Amino acid sequence: MRLLLIHSDHIEYETRKKTKVAEENVVPKDALDEALTVFCAVESVDEENIEDAVRQAVDEIVATAGQLGTTNIMIYPYAHLSADLASPEAAVSALRGIEDALARKGGFVVKRAPFGWYKAFSISCKGHPLSELSRTIVPGEGAAAEKKEIEHEFFVLTPEGERKNVDDYLKEDTRFASLIRKELGHPGQEGGEPVHVDLMRGKELVDYEPRSDVGNLRWMPRGKLIRDLLSDYILARVLDYGGMPVETPVMYDLGDRAISEHAAKFGERQYRFRSGNRDMMLRFAACFGMFCTMHDMHISPNTLPMKLYELSTYSFRHEQKGEVIGLKRLRAFTMPDMHTLCRDVDDALASFEEQLAIGWQSGVDLETPLVGAFRCTRDFFDQYELWVKEIVAKSGVPMLIELLSERSHYWIAKVDLAAIDAQGRPIENPTVQIDVESADRFDIKYYTPEGAEVHPPILHCSPTGSLERVICAMLENTATEEVPSFPTWLAPTQVRLVPVAGRHVCFAEEIGTRLNAAGLRADVDDRDESVNKKVREAGMDWVPYVAVIGDQEAETGRLTVTVRRLSENKKPYKESMSEDELIQAVKMETTGKPFRPLYTPRLLSKKPRFI
RNA sequence: GCCGCUGUGGCUUAGCGGUAUAGCGGCUGAUUCGUAAUCAGCAGGUCGGGGGUUCAAGUCCCCCCAGCGGCUCCA
Numbered sequence: 001m002r003l004l005l006i007h008s009d010h011i012e013y014e015t016r017k018k019t020k021v022a023e024e025n026v027v028p029k030d031a032l033d034e035a036l037t038v039f040c041a042v043e044s045v046d047e048e049n050i051e052d053a054v055r056q057a058v059d060e061i062v063a064t065a066g067q068l069g070t071t072n073i074m075i076y077p078y079a080h081l082s083a084d085l086a087s088p089e090a091a092v093s094a095l096r097g098i099e100d101a102l103a104r105k106g107g108f109v110v111k112r113a114p115f116g117w118y119k120a121f122s123i124s125c126k127g128h129p130l131s132e133l134s135r136t137i138v139p140g141e142g143a144a145a146e147k148k149e150i151e152h153e154f155f156v157l158t159p160e161g162e163r164k165n166v167d168d169y170l171k172e173d174t175r176f177a178s179l180i181r182k183e184l185g186h187p188g189q190e191g192g193e194p195v196h197v198d199l200m201r202g203k204e205l206v207d208y209e210p211r212s213d214v215g216n217l218r219w220m221p222r223g224k225l226i227r228d229l230l231s232d233y234i235l236a237r238v239l240d241y242g243g244m245p246v247e248t249p250v251m252y253d254l255g256d257r258a259i260s261e262h263a264a265k266f267g268e269r270q271y272r273f274r275s276g277n278r279d280m281m282l283r284f285a286a287c288f289g290m291f292c293t294m295h296d297m298h299i300s301p302n303t304l305p306m307k308l309y310e311l312s313t314y315s316f317r318h319e320q321k322g323e324v325i326g327l328k329r330l331r332a333f334t335m336p337d338m339h340t341l342c343r344d345v346d347d348a349l350a351s352f353e354e355q356l357a358i359g360w361q362s363g364v365d366l367e368t369p370l371v372g373a374f375r376c377t378r379d380f381f382d383q384y385e386l387w388v389k390e391i392v393a394k395s396g397v398p399m400l401i402e403l404l405s406e407r408s409h410y411w412i413a414k415v416d417l418a419a420i421d422a423q424g425r426p427i428e429n430p431t432v433q434i435d436v437e438s439a440d441r442f443d444i445k446y447y448t449p450e451g452a453e454v455h456p457p458i459l460h461c462s463p464t465g466s467l468e469r470v471i472c473a474m475l476e477n478t479a480t481e482e483v484p485s486f487p488t489w490l491a492p493t494q495v496r497l498v499p500v501a502g503r504h505v506c507f508a509e510e511i512g513t514r515l516n517a518a519g520l521r522a523d524v525d526d527r528d529e530s531v532n533k534k535v536r537e538a539g540m541d542w543v544p545y546v547a548v549i550g551d552q553e554a555e556t557g558r559l560t561v562t563v564r565r566l567s568e569n570k571k572p573y574k575e576s577m578s579e580d581e582l583i584q585a586v587k588m589e590t591t592g593k594p595f596r597p598l599y600t601p602r603l604l605s606k607k608p609r610f611i
Numbered sequence: 612g613c614c615g616c617u618g619u620g621g622c623u624u625a626g627c628g629g630u631a632u633a634g635c636g637g638c639u640g641a642u643u644c645g646u647a648a649u650c651a652g653c654a655g656g657u658c659g660g661g662g663g664u665u666c667a668a669g670u671c672c673c674c675c676c677a678g679c680g681g682c683u684c685c686a
C-alpha cells in the first residue's frame with residue numbers, strides 16, 4: 001500500500017462521473033479543514049494480508065496525525081501512487097478497514113472520498129517540513145506466520161543412526177558446530193568485513209554496479225571465466241545424471257492464477273513491474289518456467305522420474321537492502337535449478353538420495369567442504385524415519401535434523417548443504433526439496449493405467465547452490481590458507497610464462513602457443529618490467545604454474561617452474577620440467593574438469609586493468 | 612526495512628574549520644633485467660550526492676545514496 005500524507009489547511013472533493021468499479025451509496029461531496037489528507041493506493045501485495053496492511057496503515061496515520069497535532073483525517077483513494085494495484089474489491093475493503101479502524105479509535109473526525117469515481121478535488125498544503133510524507137506499506141509475513149506458531153525441534157543424527165542432543169556439539173570448533181550454532185540462534189562474535197568481498201574485486205572477478213539496483217553485479221573476464229567453468233561443471237553432472245537442459249523466460253504474468261499464488265507465498269521478495277497493461281514479476285528461481293513446461297507436456301508415468309534443468313540466469317529476489325552482501329546474498333544471482341517430476345513419494349525419496357549425493361560430491365569437486373541439515377515435518381519423520389537415517393548413513397557425516405510441527409512452505413522435506421565462511425557463518429549452497437504443492441497448483445499430472453489422475457511430487461534441486469555462493473565459499477576458504485589459490489581447473493591463468501628480456505618474448509610466445517594448443521590457459525608477461533616484478537605479480541594473480549623463460553631455457557629446453565600449490569609462504573617450490581611434463585602436471589590436476597580458453601589477452605602488455 | 616559505523620584521484624590512504632598528502636596503478640623516457648616491487652619525469656581530485664551553518668567546510672549540522680556490522684529475513 002502506498003500512502004501520501006498531506007497536512008492540509010483545506011481539502012474538498014466532488015464526484016463527477018462513475019468508473020466501472022465505482023462504489024455505491026457514497027457521499028458525493030465533502031470537505032475538511034485542518035486535516036491530514038491520506039492519499040492511498042492499495043496494491044496487489046496487500047491482498048496477501050489485508051488485515052495487516054490495514055493495521056500498519058492505521059498505525060502510520062495515527063502516528064503522523066499525533067506528530068502534526070491534527071484529529072481530522074480525509075482518506076482519499078488515489079490509484080496513481082502505484083503501478084501494481086489490488087483488485088477493486090480488495091481496495092475498497094482495505095479503505096473501509098482503515099476508515100473503520102480510525103473511527104473506532106475515537107478522537108478522530110474521519111471522512112473518506114469514494115472509490116472508483118472521477119472526482120474533482122482541491123487541497124491546500126501547509127508546506128511545513130512534515131506536511132508532505134509518503135509511506136510504503138507491505139503486509140507482514142510475520143503477522144501471518146505468528147498465527148501458525150510452528151514449533152521447531154532440533155537434534156543430530158550420526159551416520160551410525162544415533163540420535164544426539166545438539167548441545168553436545170555447541171562448543172566444538174568444527175564447521176558442523178558452526179552450522180548448529182547459527183541454526184539455533186547462538187550469536188557468534190561480531191565479524192569484520194568478509195574476506196570474499198575484498199577478493200572478488202581485488203582479483204578482478206566481479207564488482208558492485210552502483211548504476212544498477214543493489215545486489216546486481218558486474219562480472220569481469222576472470223570472474224566470468226570461473227563462473228562459466230562452474231556452469232560447465234554442473235551441466236556435465238546434470239547430463240550424466242540424466243537431466244534435460246531447457247531455458248525458460250525470466251518474467252511472468254501475475255494475472256495468471258498459478259503464478260500469482262506461487263508468487264504470493266514469497267511476499268514482497270520479488271521484483272514487480274508493469275509492462276503495458278500486465279503486472280509482471282521477475283522469477284526468483286526457474287520453477288515457473290519448468291512447471292509451465294511440465295503442465296503443457298503429455299506425461300507418461302513410464303518416462304518418470306523426469307528431470308529438467310536450467311541455469312537460472314538470473315534468479316531475482318528483492319532481498320531487504322541490509323541483507324544484501326558481496327557474493328553471499330544478492331538480488332540477481334545464477335542458480336542451477338533442476339526439477340524432477342517423480343512418480344510417487346517412493347520415487348521421490350530415491351531421487352532425493354541420488355541428488356543429495358551429487359550435492360555432497362560438489363563439495364569435494366569444488367573444494368568447498370560442506371555440512372548438512374535435513375529438515376522435514378514431524379509427520380514425514382514419523383513415517384520415513386528409517387529412510388532419514390539411511391541418507392545420513394550414506395552421507396557418512398552427522399547431520400543436523402530439524403523437525404517442523406507442520407508444513408509452512410511447499411516442501412515436506414529438504415536438505416541444505418552449507419559451506420562455512422571465515423567468520424563461522426553458513427553459506428547455504430546445495431539443496432534438495434520435496435514439493436507436494438506445485439503439481440496441483442500448476443496442474444501437472446499423469447494418468448495411471450486405471451485412468452486415475454495423479455499430481456505427483458516434484459523435487460527441487462540445486463546441485464551446487466548459486467554460482468555466486470560457490471565462488472563466495474571458495475574465496476572465504478582462502479582466508480585459512482597459507483598460500484591461497486583457486487583449483488587449477490578454475491585458475492583464470494594456469495601457466496604464466498615470464499620472459500627474462502625482450503629477446504626472449506618470441507620464444508616464450510612459442511611455448512605459450514603450444515601450451516594453449518594442448519588445452520592449457522597460458523599467458524606471457526611480455527611487459528617491460530623486471531623479472532622480479534613479473535614473478536611477484538604472477539603470485540598475486542594466484543597463477544598455479546610460473547616459468548621464467550631466458551637463455552638457459554632456450555638452450556636446454558627445460559623449464560624451471562614455480563608450483564604454487566607446493567609452495568609455502570616466502571618459500572617458493574621450484575621444479576625443473578620439460579614442456580610436456582608441465583602439460584602433464586596441469587592435466588593431472590584438471591582431469592575430468594571442464595576447460596575453457598583464456599578470457600584475457602595472451603600477452604599481458606595487452607591486458608587492460610579493471611580495478 | 613530498522614539501529615550503528617564508514618565513504619578523499621582507478622586502488623590503498625594523510626589531512627578533521629583556512630579550497631588537498633603520499634604510495635601503488637596510468638602515461639613518457641631511461642633500463643633488457645634469472646624467481647615477490649629498476650630509476651626519473653608527467654598527468655590525474657568540484658574530498659559519495661544535495662542542502663544548511665560560517666568571512667571561510669573533506670573537516671560542523673540536516674537529508675539522500677552506497678558499503679560494512681548487527682537485527683529481521685533467506686523458497
